[in-house]
Amino acid sequence: MSNSTTLTDEQLDEFGKEMDAIRQRVMSELGEEDATYIRNVVKAQRGFEVAGRALFYLPPAWPLAVASLSISKILDNMEIGHNVMHGQYDWMGDPGLNSRMYEWDTMAPSENWKHGHNYIHHTFTNILGKDRDIGYGILRIDEDQEWHPYYLGNPVYAFLLMMFFEWGVALHDLEVENIVKGRRDWEENKALAAGIRRKMKRQVLKDYVLFPALTGPLFVPTFVGNATANFIRNIWTFNIIFCGHFPAGVATFTQEECENESRGHWYYRQLLGSANITGSKLLHLMSGNLSHQIEHHLFPDLPARRYPQIAEEVREICQRYGLQYNTGSLGKQLGSVAKKIFKMALPPKGTTFPGLSVLTGGRTSTTESQAA
Amino acid sequence: MSIVSNLLASRALEALTSPHGVDRYLELVNPMWAAREVRARIVDVHREVDVAGHPPVATITLQPTSTWQGHRAGQHVQLGVEIDGARRTTRVFTVSSPDSRQGDRFTVTMRANPDGLVSRHLVEAEVGTMVHLSQAQGEFILPDQVPEHVLFISGGSGITPVMSMLRSLQRRTHRGRVSFVHYAQSPEHQIFAAELAEIARTGYGVDVHLLHPELGDPALSPAWLERLVPGYRDVPTWACGPAPLIDAVQKAYTDSDVLQVEYFKAPVVSTGAAEGDVTFTRAGSTAANTGATLLEQAEAAGLKPEFGCRMGICFSCTATKKEGTVTNVLTGETSSLPDEDIRICVSSPQGDCAIDL
Numbered sequence: 115m116s117n118s119t120t121l122t123d124e125q126l127d128e129f130g131k132e133m134d135a136i137r138q139r140v141m142s143e144l145g146e147e148d149a150t151y152i153r154n155v156v157k158a159q160r161g162f163e164v165a166g167r168a169l170f171y172l173p174p175a176w177p178l179a180v181a182s183l184s185i186s187k188i189l190d191n192m193e194i195g196h197n198v199m200h201g202q203y204d205w206m207g208d209p210g211l212n213s214r215m216y217e218w219d220t221m222a223p224s225e226n227w228k229h230g231h232n233y234i235h236h237t238f239t240n241i242l243g244k245d246r247d248i249g250y251g252i253l254r255i256d257e258d259q260e261w262h263p264y265y266l267g268n269p270v271y272a273f274l275l276m277m278f279f280e281w282g283v284a285l286h287d288l289e290v291e292n293i294v295k296g297r298r299d300w301e302e303n304k305a306l307a308a309g310i311r312r313k314m315k316r317q318v319l320k321d322y323v324l325f326p327a328l329t330g331p332l333f334v335p336t337f338v339g340n341a342t343a344n345f346i347r348n349i350w351t352f353n354i355i356f357c358g359h360f361p362a363g364v365a366t367f368t369q370e371e372c373e374n375e376s377r378g379h380w381y382y383r384q385l386l387g388s389a390n391i392t393g394s395k396l397l398h399l400m401s402g403n404l405s406h407q408i409e410h411h412l413f414p415d416l417p418a419r420r421y422p423q424i425a426e427e428v429r430e431i432c433q434r435y436g437l438q439y440n441t442g443s444l445g446k447q448l449g450s451v452a453k454k455i456f457k458m459a460l461p462p463k464g465t466t467f468p469g470l471s472v473l474t475g476g477r478t479s480t481t482e483s484q485a486a
Numbered sequence: 487m488s489i490v491s492n493l494l495a496s497r498a499l500e501a502l503t504s505p506h507g508v509d510r511y512l513e514l515v516n517p518m519w520a521a522r523e524v525r526a527r528i529v530d531v532h533r534e535v536d537v538a539g540h541p542p543v544a545t546i547t548l549q550p551t552s553t554w555q556g557h558r559a560g561q562h563v564q565l566g567v568e569i570d571g572a573r574r575t576t577r578v579f580t581v582s583s584p585d586s587r588q589g590d591r592f593t594v595t596m597r598a599n600p601d602g603l604v605s606r607h608l609v610e611a612e613v614g615t616m617v618h619l620s621q622a623q624g625e626f627i628l629p630d631q632v633p634e635h636v637l638f639i640s641g642g643s644g645i646t647p648v649m650s651m652l653r654s655l656q657r658r659t660h661r662g663r664v665s666f667v668h669y670a671q672s673p674e675h676q677i678f679a680a681e682l683a684e685i686a687r688t689g690y691g692v693d694v695h696l697l698h699p700e701l702g703d704p705a706l707s708p709a710w711l712e713r714l715v716p717g718y719r720d721v722p723t724w725a726c727g728p729a730p731l732i733d734a735v736q737k738a739y740t741d742s743d744v745l746q747v748e749y750f751k752a753p754v755v756s757t758g759a760a761e762g763d764v765t766f767t768r769a770g771s772t773a774a775n776t777g778a779t780l781l782e783q784a785e786a787a788g789l790k791p792e793f794g795c796r797m798g799i800c801f802s803c804t805a806t807k808k809e810g811t812v813t814n815v816l817t818g819e820t821s822s823l824p825d826e827d828i829r830i831c832v833s834s835p836q837g838d839c840a841i842d843l
Contacts, residue, residue, distance in 0.1 A: 138817050149572035160506075160514055201801040204827060207566070207574035210510055213801050214827070217505035233794030233802050316504045324502055380797070414799050 119371070121382065121435060130378030132431050137413050140420050148417045149206055155193050155399075156211075162186035166343070170329050170336040183343035185400075188350055190219045192402025193418065199228055202417045220347075221284035223313040226306055230287045236414050240359060240366045240387030247359065248366065250275065250282065251291035254458040256366050261461040268459035279348035284310050350400070353448060354391070358407035361389045361450040363440050384411035385432065389440035390425075391447050398422055408439065491552055494521035517616045518551055524619040526550040528611050534595060534677045541602075543643060543677050544609040545582060545595040550619060556587040557622030559650040560724065560748075565594065566618035567607050574618065576825070577604040580646040580726075581622065584653040595677065597643040626724065626748040628654065633722045634662040637715055639706070639735055641669040641727025645677050647748060648724055656689065664692045665715045669706070669731060672698050706731065708738040720744060762838035767808055769843060779815060780805075780830035784843050791830060791843050798832035805830050810839030 121129065166183030169175040195218030197203070203211040210216075217224050230246065238244035242258050249255040253272055254265040275282045287306055292298035321344065326336040365386040372383065391397065391405040398405045398421075406421035409428055413421075432439045442450070493499065499508050499521070512519040518527060530547035557563070559581075566576035582595035598605040608617075628636075628651050636655075638648035645668055655664060666685075670676045676696060686694040695714060697703040704710045711718050719742045725735045732749040739745040760777025766789060773787045781803055784791050794802030798816050804827050811822040812833040820836065821828075830841065 134816070141817065144572070146571040149568075156510075157514055160511055164511070201804070204801070204804075206572055207576070212827075214804060219505060228800075229794070229802065232800035236799055237795035237797070313505075316501065319501055320504050324498075328502075377797070415801070 119379065119382065120437070121378075123376065123378075125435060126376055126378030126382055128378070129431070129435055129437075130376065130381050133381045133412055133428075134377075136424055136427060137416065140413070140416050140424065144205060144417065148203070148419065151419050152194070152198075152203055152206075152211060152417065155189060159186050159189040159194060162189065167325060170325070170332060170339055173332065173335065176335055176339060180339045180342045180346070183340065184346040184350075187219055187343055187347040188400055191347060191351055192354070192404065193399055194218070194402075195220070195224075196402050196404070197418045199224055200232060201415045204415075219317075221280045221310070221314050221317055222287070223284070223309045226287040226309060227283065232414070236411065238372075239384055239411060240364070241369055241372050241383075242366050243369055246286070246289065250286055251289070252282075253455065255360050255454060256458070257462060258366060258368075259458070261458075261465060265459050268455050272455045276349055276352040277345060279352040280344065281314075284314065353444075354401045354404050356451045357391050357444065357447040358388060358404055360454055361440060361442070361447045362454060363438065363450075364389050381412055382437070384408075385428075385437060385439070387411065389442070389447060391444050392441055393444055397444065408441075491521070494519075518549075520551040520553045522553060524551055524553045524621060526554070526617050526619050528608075528613055528615045528617065529591070530613060531609065531611055533609070535675055537674050540671075540675070541598045541600060542609055543595065543597045545593050546608050546611070547591060547593045548617065548619075549591050550589060552589040554586075554589055554592075554619065555621050556590060557581050557585065557592065558627040559585050559654040560627040560647040561622040561624040562647070563594065563622050564620035565604065565608075567604055567611070567615075569603060569607060575604050575607075575823070576618070577602070579605075580650070582646040582650050582653075584650060584657050595643070595646045595649070624748075626726070626746060628724075632658075632660055632662065635665070635721050636662070637665045637667070637718060637721045637723040639667045639723060639725040639727070639731075641731040642671070642675075643677065644727030644731070644749070647726050649678055651724065652685070652692070656685065656692075660691075662691060664689075665695070665718075665721070666692060667695045667697065667711075667714065669697050669699060669727065671700055706734045706738065711738055722746075724748075760834075760836070762810075762835070764835055765808075765838075765840040766843045767840050775835050775837070775839065777834055779832060779834050780807075780812070780828075780839070780841055780843075783835075784830065784841070789843055793831055796831045798829050801829060803829055803831045806842040807833070808840040808842055810841075811836045812839060 119126070162182045163186035166179050166181075166186055169179035169182060172179075195216065198211050198216045199213050199218070201213040204213050213228070235245055235247045240248065242248060242256065249259060252275060254261065254268055287310070288303050289298050293300055293303070321340040322337055325340060326333040329336040367383055367387070372379070375383070385408055388407040388411045390408050391401065393405060403418035403421045404410060406418070406425055409421035409425055410418065412428065413424075429439050494508055494512070503511055508521040509523045512521060513523075513525075517525060526548035528546055529549045532545045532547070533542055534545055535543040562578050562580045564576050565579050566574045569575050579594040579596050581592050583591075583593040586592045596602075596605040596608065598609040600606075626647055632655065638651065640648045648666070652664065652666060666682075668682075673679070673696070676682070682694050682696065685692055699705050715721060719739060722744045723739065724746050725732060726748040729749050732747050735745065735747065760775050762775050763772050764775045764780065764783050765772045766784060766787060769787070769789055771787055773783065776783055776786070778786070781791060781793055781796065791805065792802055794800035798814075807824075807826050807828045809824045811820055812828055812835050813820045815832050815834055830843075
């Protein structure tokens, strides 16, 4: 939904300065606590990973093995990978936690993902036509995306994307939708595609050949277990990420609105373009603190463990400026996203289709059906 | 040992531990286990010089992981420590012990200058502390065939590489002559004093000259050097020390090709303004500092560095600042660390600055 700015330029400036002040304060506080925290998360992740791999040797422990490996992959992708690759821990000077060196346990090569995510998505958040994460080039997720009969499959595409999310994220950087539209040349993709193939080969070799083979006669259960862990990670990350920008009430912006944008307006757009999930500490950890998507989008390079600490302050500032702070339980946000995926599958009210009759959620919109 | 290390460095294990690599797992079990990286445990900290009111000099003994490939006398190593348990900071130190082989213990000797973040940390470090290492580096080394007569000239803590060389020669029972010339502030400030006195007394063919210009000893000049080491311009010479000493040495060896030098760089100090030059080290070009961000200055110089948001959030433009002071235009924070990763879209240089672009 497009949004016209409710604040004056002066208010936006003030709002931006308040956000800058939070950022600067937290930056100056970074230290041993943050370092210890992320190192402990890494330790836990590696522990779950090794335990998961080992438990496949004990057939009765298969569910435990899958659970361990799933937790490992989720921690690796969310609280560690996503956040480290944002540069949140670059200040530590540890090559193992450096945004330029970290590689994560998923199909997408870090290099491509950082470009598409850190730059394109975080800079042009929710600007239609610029932020490729609005529907990922596959889904219709906003009223201002033009409807097309293709989108009748919206729920099916969303389901498939959820199940194969790690593959989808990897292929996202190829911008296939732009190639279809003739805006991008396949030649530009050759190097990218080669990198993706290399990474996929390594991931497939590890999860579907080497580790199953190492368990000898248990090849099949290990293979299925690894696949299940990957599915569980896919489903979880998809759901968390979709709750970040797609629940009802999240604003999108036009390119005109964001021309020569001030820093204050950038913050404003990040706030209104994101949504939080309320929940326990465990939920925050397993979501890589993307349950605080708003704080993450305001301060993408602050260590994510700081988001819950500053959330109250951000919320209070939003209240003073009369700005919406979109938050809700996981159930509420997921329901809202699901509803939207189904709703956006159907053409908007008043769409006319000469010679075609379409069921539009109880509304009839073509002349033929009116005649009928 | 070698079977284990071959296994640890094998492609099979690399594939199984992809994408993180073997070392990311080993380090969690035992920090002294490594397949590729080099780390070391501090096993001794020994004060060489401790004059009240002056920065102390200390020798740190390191037990490296088995991945340490050894060093040749005269080489240095990058050594990283966790400052305040969070910020790994890396500096270069010269190895002071004789040639080492794979996995051998070795020592580094350093003066803990007040602005030396890492050296101050190290001289106070507790035994058992882990540090991060590179492999040994540097071309300031003795040749395999050591010449009949060699001359070492050093000043202050520049004694470390030539001390490593002298110790190696002692161990190799070098039969030729060694002339060892060292400048120190005073006898109290003499690093390795006892060992040098012992070598002077018993060493075969080693002349040790310890000089203290502040107490009236002659400064280095061609005439004086000629008197000390006749025909010195034909004697293979290794010199290490502060820049003024090296300048004097280089003048004494004009048109001679027997000299090898190593000197400490004076740190580039911020002038607090848009003065000085910006050097793009990879492109090999230099431009006057306009005070704009380094990204803008690089683009103005015709370079095309990678960039993204241009507002300091996406880290696409991160590059290594080799030296100089930069200000973060968002926060006003300044930083002067050498070899520091910075986001060039929000960093503007103050005074001279070199960036790896």
